[in-house]
Every structure is written in structure tokens, then in C-alpha cells.
Amino acid sequence: MFTYTxxxxxxxxxxxxxxxxxxxxxxxxxxxxTIKTWKRACVISPEMLGFTFGVYNGKVHVDVLVTEDMIGHxxxxxxxxxxxxxxxxxxxxxxEQKKKEAEIAQAKSATAAADDAKKK
Numbered sequence: 001m002f003t004y005t006x007x008x009x010x011x012x013x014x015x016x017x018x019x020x021x022x023x024x025x026x027x028x029x030x031x032x033x034t035i036k037t038w039k040r041a042c043v044i045s046p047e048m049l050g051f052t053f054g055v056y057n058g059k060v061h062v063d064v065l066v067t068e069d070m071i072g073h074x075x076x077x078x079x080x081x082x083x084x085x086x087x088x089x090x091x092x093x094x095x096e097q098k099k100k101e102a103e104i105a106q107a108k109s110a111t112a113a114a115d116d117a118k119k120k
Contacts, residue, residue, distance in 0.1 A: 040076025
């Protein structure tokens with residue numbers, strides 16, 4: 001999904017927040033509402049499978065539904081902190097304008113062809 005990785009030394013061990021596990025253990029994932037957390041560095045464990053976490057990205061809580069593929073990764077990997085707008089500047093705007101004009105011209109020619117077909 002994302003190529004962002006968060007590293008931690010092996011000798012420090014796996015970082016799983018005990019408070020977060022207490023909120024998960026013994027509950028049904030389908031009946032539990034979103035669990036809000038600020039612990040982006042917390043490693044996703046098998047007990048968290050099926051739960052939805054609201055992971056804080058610095059502005060809002062992003063809903064993350066935990067699946068099997070996510071186990072062993074960190075919660076922060078699935079809550080991007082930066083929003084990508086788009087590349088480009090003046091040249092990009094010119095290219096987009098030309099593309100839009102080409103689409104309009106194509107649409108006009110298609111409607112003109114349809115009108116000619118109706119007249120005949």
C-alpha cells in the first residue's frame with residue numbers, strides 16, 4: 001500500500017502499546033467503534049485483526065482497518081502525514097489546458113457527427 005517504513009532496533013524489541021491491547025482484547029471487531037490512537041509507532045499484532053483504528057496523522061484521525069497483510073507493520077505506515085497535491089507549475093497548467101481543449105473539440109465533433117447521421 002505505502003512504501004513508507006518505520007524502523008526500530010531489534011534489541012529494543014517490538015513496540016506494542018499495552019493500553020491499546022487492553023482496548024482490543026476480548027472484544028468483537030464488528031461491534032467495536034473506531035479506536036482512536038496517537039501511537040503511530042505501535043506494531044500491529046494478530047490480536048488487532050479486524051479492528052478499525054483512528055490513527056492520528058498530525059491533523060485528523062485516519063481510519064485504518066487492520067487486515068492480515070498489515071500484521072508486523074506499524075500503524076503510522078497506513079496514516080500518511082503529508083498530502084500530495086500534484087507536480088508542475090506553469091508548464092503543467094498549459095498541458096492540462098491543451099488536454100481540456102482537445103477533449104472539448106472531440107466532444108463537439110462527436111455531437112456534430114451524430115447530428116449529421118440524424119439528418120440523413
